Amino acid sequence: MAIKGKNTDPFADDYVPATPITRLKEGRWPLVAGVSAITCGAVFYDVPVLFSVASGLLLAGATAYVPRKARMRKRVTSGPRAIPRMWPGTGMKVTADALANPCFIADGRGIIRYVNKAAAKNHAGVKPGDPLSFSLRAPSLLEAFDRVCVSASPERIVWMEKVPTEAWYEAHLSPIYLPGSSGAAERGDVPDFVLVVINDLTEQRRLERMRTDFVANASHELRTPLASLTGFIETLQGPAKEDDAARERFLNIMLEQAGRMRRLIDDILSLSRVELKAHVRPDTPVDLGEVVRHTVDSLGPLARELEVAIEVHFSGGLAEVKGDRDELIEVVENLIENALKYGSAGKRVDVRIEAEKGPGDGISSWGLHVTDYGEGIPPEHLPRLTERFYRVDVDSSRVMRGTGLGLAIVKHILTRHRARLEIVSSPGKGATFSVRFPPD
Structure with a gap:
């Protein structure tokens, strides 16, 4: 007998057909118990043998031929219909x-x-x-x-x-x-x-956005240096063709404009690479102290040129964070370089690595703080500092050969590392850029 329709039992309609032999096998234990009881009655209570034999045969016949409910029959465990309905095979x-x-x-x-x-x-x-x-x-x-x-x-x-x-x-x-x-x-x-x-689809969409942003940013920011180069070339080909002094001056300006274009392209490509990996958090242990020392050494010539002293405050030991070493070097380099260029009036830049305590006595996370003692940043500019191509002072940024992309790159790298950038500044009192890394 097959049970039709949905059933929570995946084998509800797959049963062996009932025959006298199968019924005897299924009911063998009740049958044995009944025959044993009849035998005991014949031996101990003087029940007639003929009556006992007849009772045993009647019990066996009932077991073999009387139908029982289908749920008592043995389920099929093989065959094409033995397929689970509620769990994948x-x-x-x-x-x-x-x-x-x-x-x-x-x-x-x-x-x-x-x-x-x-x-x-x-x-x-x-x-x-x-x-x-x-x-x-x-x-x-x-x-x-x-x-x-x-x-x-x-x-x-x-x-x-x-x-x-x-x-x-x-x-x-x-x-x-x-x-x-x-x-x-x-x-x-x-x-x-x-x-x-x-x-x-994240990587595919970021690639599409990277191409679009690169074209938009490059066409906007490269227009000025390209126009300058074109103008100087036309001047050298025309009125200043035989003027050696003008030629020398214009060639120096053209070299500077070409350098600006190269820096723009490098920064745009760097920003695009960071954005492409923004959803993948790095998990490699990196020594933050070693990154700071490496960066300070590489920026030593610029500090001496600007006559600014870099002081590192770190008790030593291992300041380990999870991250990408090259990207963290880029973050520290951008922050210290900005402090050197735009805070040079203070003649000093402090770089501090501090442990932040968590519950108990252990170290929960690490913080990096870069402080300059220059002119500071007006409060109305602070919320927009990490925007692309945003400059507090366009003229001073160009004098310092800035592209307006440094802090945008910092923001995107820290976003990938799940870290936070905090900026505290006021006019005449310098600025502090703080990076707080998350607990591991």
């Missing part, structure tokens, strides 16, 4: 693990039934047995899942997440109906499973 799991992209298998109720290796690595909070909405909180994805369960048609969606950094994802959702199940797409039944495959 081994073949489906192996196939999901072979996919390079994160993949989830959920049932028609939205409960996650399997998570492949890539998904377990990239989405650590996702666990089988939890509702899909517990771990993947993108509303558009959950809405698409509901539509797939109702329409039994595949869907593709793209969405963006802004926390902790901007990231773009694409998901393909497909309904699965297992062979032999009572559900069918033609009747609009709820699928046995829904396959959710997620593709990370």
Whole structure:
């Protein structure tokens, strides 16, 4: 007897047909107990032997021929219809693990039934047995899942997440109906499973944005030096063709403008590379003290040229943070170089590395502070200092060969490292740029 329709028991309709032999096998223990009781009655209570034999035969016949409910029969454990309805089979799991992209298998109720290796690595909070909405909180994805369960048609969606950094994802959702199940797409039944495959589009989108931003920034910032170069070349080809003094002066200006173009291109490319990796937090241990010492040594010639002393305040030891060494060198170099150039009136720059205490007596995190004693920064400029090409004083920035991208690069590198940049300044009292790294 086959039980039709949906059932929480995945083998509810797969049973061995009932025969007298199978019924005797299934009821052998009650039969043995009954025969034993009849034998005891014949031996100890003088029950007639003929009556005892007849009772045993009657009991055996009842066991072999009287029908019982189907739930008492032995279930089939092999064959084409022995397919689990509520959990993915081994073949489906192996196939999901072979996919390079994160993949989830959920049932028609939205409960996650399997998570492949890539998904377990990239989405650590996702666990089988939890509702899909517990771990993947993108509303558009959950809405698409509901539509797939109702329409039994595949869907593709793209969405963006802004926390902790901007990231773009694409998901393909497909309904699965297992062979032999009572559900069918033609009747609009709820699928046995829904396959959710997620593709990370963040790098692709950042590449597209990088190309767009590079063209926009390059065309805007390179226009001035290119116009200067063109004008000087035309002058040297015309009125100043035979003027040696003018030629020498113009060639020096052209060399300076070409250097400005090179610095702009280098900074734009550096910013684009940092933005491309902004969603990937580095996890390599880096000694912050060694980074500071290396940077101070490399900026020594500039400090001597500007007649500014760099003083490093650090008790020594190991100031370890998780990060990318080259990028952290770029951060420290930008901060100290800005302090040297724009705070040179104070004749001193202090660089401090301080341990920040956490709960108990241990070190929770590290902080880097770069302080100059120059003219300071008016408060109305502080919120915009990390914008691209923003300059407090355009003329002084050009004199100091600044591109307006240094602090923008610092901000994006620190965002990737999950660190914070704080700026404290007031006119006439210098400025302090503080970097606070997160606890490991």
